[in-house]
Amino acid sequence: xxxxxxxxxxxxxxxxxxxxxxxxxxxxxxxxxxxxxxxxxxxxxxxxxxxxxxxxxxxxxxxxxxxxxxxxxxxxxxxxxxxxxxxxxxxxxxxxxxxxxxxxxxxxx
Amino acid sequence: xxxxxxxxxxxxxxxxxxxxxxxxxxxxxxxxxxxxxxxxxxxxxxxxxxxxxxxxxxxxxxxxxxxxxxxxxxxxxxxxxxxxxxxxxxxxxxxxxxxxxxxxxxxxxxxxxxxxxxxxxxxxx
Numbered sequence: 676x677x678x679x680x681x682x683x684x685x686x687x688x689x690x691x692x693x694x695x696x697x698x699x700x701x702x703x704x705x706x707x708x709x710x711x712x713x714x715x716x717x718x719x720x721x722x723x724x725x726x727x728x729x730x731x732x733x734x735x736x737x738x739x740x741x742x743x744x745x746x747x748x749x750x751x752x753x754x755x756x757x758x759x760x761x762x763x764x765x766x767x768x769x770x771x772x773x774x775x776x777x778x779x780x781x782x783x784x
Numbered sequence: 785x786x787x788x789x790x791x792x793x794x795x796x797x798x799x800x801x802x803x804x805x806x807x808x809x810x811x812x813x814x815x816x817x818x819x820x821x822x823x824x825x826x827x828x829x830x831x832x833x834x835x836x837x838x839x840x841x842x843x844x845x846x847x848x849x850x851x852x853x854x855x856x857x858x859x860x861x862x863x864x865x866x867x868x869x870x871x872x873x874x875x876x877x878x879x880x881x882x883x884x885x886x887x888x889x890x891x892x893x894x895x896x897x898x899x900x901x902x903x904x905x906x907x908x909x
Contacts, residue, residue: 676847707887709895711831718880718899719831725893762831766887766894771844773821773833773884773894 677701679763681776687784692753696779698746698763707767710739710748713778714759722761723748758783786810788820788881788900795906802868802905806881813859815839819884820864821896822855824877832877836884837864871907878902 678701688694706726711719721730723739726746736751750757763776792804811818821836835855836844845853854867882896
C-alpha cells in the first residue's frame with residue numbers, strides 16, 4: 676500500500692502570506708497527485724490534479740508542483756477564505772487505491 | 785452540472801449492516817466514463833477512501849475494509865449503493881459520495897471532482 680504523509684500537520688499564517696504544504700508518497704506515484712481543500716462542515720473541494728493542473732474555477736493563487744514522491748501545494752497570497760484543511764490524494768496504485776494524506780490544517784495567526 | 789446526494793440511516797446499531805445510496809443528477813450512470821466512489825471521514829479525522837465503481841461496472845475496494853464492503857449501481861435509478869457489514873462505533877463518520885474523473889497518460893491524476901454534501905452516520909446502541 677502507498678502511504679501519503681503531509682507536513683506540517685498544522686500551520687498558522689496571516690492574510691497575504693505565502694504558504695507551502697508538502698506531501699510525500701512512500702513510493703513513486705509519477706504525477707498522480709491531487710490536492711483538496713475542506714472548510715469546516717463542508718465537503719472537500721478539488722483544487723489541483725495531476726500534481727500541477729488547476730481545477731476549473733480555482734483561483735490562480737493556488738499552485739502545485741512535484742513528481743515521483745515529493746509534492747507541494749503553494750498558496751501565493753493567503754485570503755481569509757483559504758483557512759481550511761488541505762488533503763493530498765494519490766491515484767496510481769495497481770490495483771487502484773485512492774489514498775489520502777492525513778491533512779494539513781491552515782489556521783489564522 | 786453533476787450533483788450527488790447521499791441518503792440512508794443516520795443511526796445504526798453495532799453489528800448491523802449499513803446501506804447508503806448515492807443519487808446522481810446532471811449525468812447518467814449509463815454514460816461511459818462516469819465513475820462513482822465513497823469516502824468517509826470520522827469526526828475530526830482525515831478522509832478515507834472506501835470503494836469505487838467504474839463506468840464499466842469494475843469495482844475496487846479499500847484493502848483494509850474489503851471484506852465488509854459491497855458497491856453496486858442501478859442505472860435505471862441513476863443510483864450507486866454502498867453496503868458495509870458488521871458496523872462498529874469506530875465506523876461513525878460522515879460518508880461522502882463522489883464522482884471520479886479518470887486520469888490519462890497526458891492528463892494524470894484520477895480525481896474526485898464532484899462531491900455530495902455528506903451524511904453523518906452514527907454507530908451506537
